[in-house]
Amino acid sequence: MEPTTGIELGTVVDGRYRLRRLIASGGMADVFEAVDTRLDRTVAVKLISPDSDAARTFSLDAFDHEAKTIAALSHPNVVAVFDSGRLGNAPYIVMEHADGGSLRDRLNRGPVPPGEAVTIIRQVLEGLQAAHSKGIVHRDIKPENILLKENAQADRVKIVDFGLARSGDDSGPLMATPAYVAPEVLRGGKVTTAGDVYSVAVVLYEMLCGRTPFAATDFESVMRTSPEQAPSPREFNPDVPAHLAQAVLAAVVAPPPERPADAHAFAREINRATGNVTQVMPTDPLPARAAPSKRQRWKARSRLAALTAIALLAIVAVWWVGFGRYVSAPSLLDQNVDTVANYAAEQGFEVEIGDGQYSESVPSGELLSQSPDVGDRVKQGGTITVTPSLGPERFTVPDLSGKSRQAAAEELDRIGVNTTFDSEYSDTVPEGKVIRTDPSRGEEIRSGSDVTVYLSDGRSPLQVPDLVNMSEDEAEERLESMGLEMGDEEESYSDTIPEGHIISTSPAAGQGVSEDAEIDVVISEGPEPVEVPDVEGKTMDEATRIMRDEGFEVKQVTLVTGGYVFKQSVEAGEERPRGTEIWLWSR
Incomplete structure (x- = not known):
């Protein structure tokens, strides 16, 4: 199985989530098992591939919608969302990790x-x-x-992938799996909660029978299938109780108005179908014995009542100690440090705000995590500890000027940057000491950034000559006479340096360089050309002012005093360097 996103295992997302195993890969997204290096816990990271064919027909905003949708659902049977963001142009969400695989993995057995x-x-x-x-x-x-989580009870099952979820009865584009989609939706009808009930009934049918009600799997084949043709689950598995088979089949074949309206209604039907418990009585007659006396019956009943009461008390006590006083922890992650205490109190819990942690994606003051996690067991009225975000972690590049290589490395190691060393000549900084850094001192950087430290090689054996105003040939001869070479050449306009002459050098004149160093130069193209304006039809004074504002020299020929310009020596729209002489005629 190869990831569709092209992301490699070992990649650290947002400086925090290290991808260590590909769990699933679909047409538009990959799901990785990852470790949260800050909280040292296993999570699932879902990355969407913005270049996939499916993603081109499905807005990337849907991915952000999925994160917000799941985060709004605080329930032990809905996978919890811990974080979201983007890795380059690939959006991601960080979710609770279920270690038992999917129901599909179970059905494969x-x-x-x-x-x-x-x-x-x-x-x-x-x-x-x-x-x-x-x-x-x-x-x-x-x-x-x-x-399906391993070694779990009430929260063993987790629903995921709300990427297609919508509010209300939205009938947007259909991208679901045909075999589990309600018939009315396949035919272009509205998407309702009753459609989810149909999908659940098909899943239950498949669990009981090892197959879906219909053999067709593609859209066209499924649409040609009539729901009324679905066979009873007992035809494939006679061990399925009759009432259960009837409830499942009814949800599959019933038209939408007669189908259970939502998950709660279908749960009632399932409970009604599976709630009848029948005792199996012995078939052989028991040997007859004498009927007990009235006193014996009274003693037996009293003893039974006492034992029953003791047993009930013991059961209640065990239930209370082990289960009764525990509830599922609600999600506090949509709160912030100012609102979480009141919100938790409304839910019947106390809050302890732990030490903050830095985050590139969660703004300062909002919550990064909670303990116990969403959906985990917690005592009624107990305390939930939350970890607030301190926002992005930033460091200021220190002033390392004049320090040794070791001292600079130790100081940069304390802020966790990637340090590389380079060298250059300096007439003022002793050999082996820091001249400068890139980024420069005082700039803000994040942990893990690259910082280059430049150490002094001492006084240079050569200095760059002043080549400004020299022609290109003269400059090259001068450099060669000093044991230097002409480097990259760049052209630029100049109003003061003649065309073909040197405007500037890099390194600049006077800076130290080693023998055979390359000196980059900027060569003048002369003044920048300016588009000649159209002044015909204007007075001589106005036309002259316009031309001079553009940097041109003006010569006038007046045939009639007070007349208008009828000709200009350079046609309007042509380009000429500033300082060009232009003649104007008026009459």
Whole structure:
């Protein structure tokens, strides 16, 4: 599996998230397992490829929409979003990592037993209802978008990929997987929460039977299929309870008005279909024995009541200690340091604000992370610790002038930059000491920036001669006589230096250089050409003023006093250098 984004493993995103394994790769995005080097935790980083064919038909703004959509859903069965930003021109989001793979990985091993399938689908519906309650339709529920965590219970199932999600019943462009899309949506109808219910029913059908209700997978084939033709799940798996098979089939074949309206309604149907528990009674008759006396019956009932009460108390105590006093931690990450305490109090929690951390993507004062994480267990009324952002980390380039190489390296190491050393001659700075840095002292840089330190080679054996106003040939001869060479040549206009003569050099005159050094020069092209204005039809005085404002010398020929210019020696629109002599005639 190769990434579509071209991003290599080992890349550090935003100076924080090191990509270490490609989890999934699709037509327009890659998902990597990564390590958050600041918090030392495993996360998932989703990068979109802006050059992919799919991305050209799907706005990159949808990626930002996905991050905001998931961040707005605080639920243990919806994958949590921790961060977002851009790597070059590739947007990314940082999400909670589910270590058990996707439901598709589980289905590749065969059908799921009915009991386990119902447990999974209940959590899918709980997470989906968190979206439906906010008017959000997922639009692409399928096994690939359902993750399964290992060693988890209430939050084992995580819904991901809200990139196609929309609010309300938006009927935007359809990019979902055909086999799981509701028939009315395939035919151009509105996308509603009932469409998500259809998708969930198809997923449950596939878990029970090892296949979807219809064999077709492409859009055209699926559209030609009638939902009423779907066979009962029991035809493929007789172990599926009849009530459960009926509930699943009804959600698949029913038209939208008769289908459960949202995830909550479908969850009720599933619970109703699976809630009947029948006891299996023994078939062989038990041997007869004497009926107990009234006193014996009273003692037995009293003993049973006492034991039952003790057992109930023990169960309640164990439940309270292990589960009852715990709830799922809400998301506080959309708050800031000024609002988080009041918001948490409204949710029934206290907040502790931890030490801040720097971030290139999260503004100062907003929240980077929380502990416990979103969806993790926390005691009712307990404390949630949040980590605020300090904004981008910046350092000022120190003044290293006159310091040794070792002292400069140690000072730059303290701010975490990549230091390289170079050298140049100096008539004022002793050999081996710092002359200057690039970037210069006082400039602000981020950790990890490149800084070049220039050390002195001492006084130079040669100095650049003054070549200004020399012709190109004269300058070249002068350099060769000193053991120097003419370097790059650049041309520029000049009002003071004649064409073909030297305007300036780099290094400048007087600077020290070594033997055989190359001296770059700027050669004059003469004055910059100016477009000659059109002054015909104007008075001589006005025409003269216009020409002189452009830098031209004016000569006048007046045939009639007070007349108008009828001719100019250089036609309007032509280009001439400033100082050019132009004749004007008036009559």
